Amino acid sequence: MVGLEELAMLDHVLWFRSGEAAAQRLHCAQSTVSRRNTETLRCFGLEMLRENGEWELEGDQTLLRMERRVHQMHRFLSDEPLCRLEGSPWGGPVLADPMPAGWVGGVWNHVGMERPLQLLRERVIDAWVGSYQPDMPLSDSEITVIDLCRTPVxxxxxxxxxxxxxxxxxxxxxxxxxxxxxxxxxxxxxxxxxxxxxxxxxxxxxxxxxxxxxxxxxxxxxxxxxxxxxxxxxxxxxxxxxxxxxLMSGESLVVRSDLLPQPKVLALLSSLRRRVSIKAKELPEIVLPH
Missing domain, CATH: 3.40.190.10 (Periplasmic binding protein-like II)
Incomplete structure (x- = not known):
């Protein structure tokens, strides 16, 4: 129902929390983001409201969810680095810099797990490096949690x-x-x-x-x-x-379960495991999964 650019603008405002930050990432004017988001919201019959510092959508999102699924698959099949990776304030900077091939990074500043997991489940982002064991949710029919390492706190x-x-x-x-x-x-x-x-x-x-x-x-x-x-x-x-x-914590890669077979997910997992393995040689207290 909407083009790739239009939905990307809406998703980036939700992800980056502001039209200005979205415009910078997408290399366009903030006014362009605002105008197109107004059109996209009208197309889906939605409103966007600010709650606790985050943008939330109000209204029936059935069509939007269907559209996001198609656009997400485009990101995974594209030769461009379009897949969206978010991370904890240290998991992102330490393990995802430089950015793995095929991926673009997020804001690295979410407090807690609720918002990244919401963005992941709603297909706004494609993967998340979370650092919150033992509180990380268990894998379910919708998401898969893959442990990368364990570390004492x-x-x-x-x-x-x-x-x-x-x-x-x-x-x-x-x-x-x-x-x-x-x-x-x-x-x-x-x-x-x-x-x-x-x-x-x-x-x-x-x-x-x-x-x-x-x-x-x-x-x-x-x-x-x-x-x-x-x-x-x-x-x-x-x-x-x-x-x-x-207290033991650690790092985990969290992805939607239906995306696990995607080559870009497998390559991301391989890259993160390799980087954690290198870190473990520098920091012996890192425990790698068996």
Whole structure:
């Protein structure tokens, strides 16, 4: 019902959160994106509303879902790099730079899993590198979660933190200090483990990941945070503290199950596995799947 460019403009606004960012990615004027999105929404009988910093569509999306399926297949069959890859704030930059052949990258700044999974299920994006084990959903009839590696999660702090010079820590040593948290329920299993140590006490209010609102808060030299060895490649300037959280996380590639046989998905998976394997030689605590 609509052309490739028209639907790409709508999807990029949903994905990148703004017409300006969509226009920059698609190399056109913002006014062009706005005008064509108005026409596309009218064609499908939809409205676009802003909710919690994200654009959402209102109305019957049956025809849009059918159209997206066709356009997604075009991306996979095209010789151009059109397939859309999103990633966590560290999974994306660490594992998808440079961008694997045939793919284009996303914003790398979603907080939590809900929005990337929504974009994936609705075929706005084609794959997602998520970093949120043990809270990553299980594979189902619609999505497949492929583990790339597992990594311990460390308790970290600014090098000037009073605990940074200690050789051993007990839970009571942590109690006087604030520790970063996200909204309750966003990562229930991870939250429960951290709360069992008396952590996860100080909310970081951010609709999207920004360094100054997360690891930047540790610059006060009292706030505690958490990071895997891969996250520490993005969250620079943090020191691992000698305290065992008993928490394992990792990286996973998440794709729609019906796309698994696509050559570009298989090539992406091969590329990510190769990059993780190289990282594991540098960082021995990375555990590769058997």
């Amino acid at each position: 460390h308790l970290v702090a600014n090098p000037g933190h009073p605990l940074a010079s200690r050789q051993r820590l007990a839970q009571e040593d942590l109690d006087p200090f604030p520790s970063l948290s996200l909204p309750s329920g966003m990562f229930p299993k991870t939250e429960a483990i951290l709360r069992s140590h008396g952590l996860w006490t100080t909310p970081a209010r951010m609709a999207r990941y920004k360094p100054e609102l997360w690891e930047g808060q540790t610059a006060d030299q009292v706030t505690l945070s958490y990071a895997s060895c891969l996250a520490l490649e993005v969250m620079e300037g943090l020191q691992v503290l000698p305290y065992d959280l008993g």
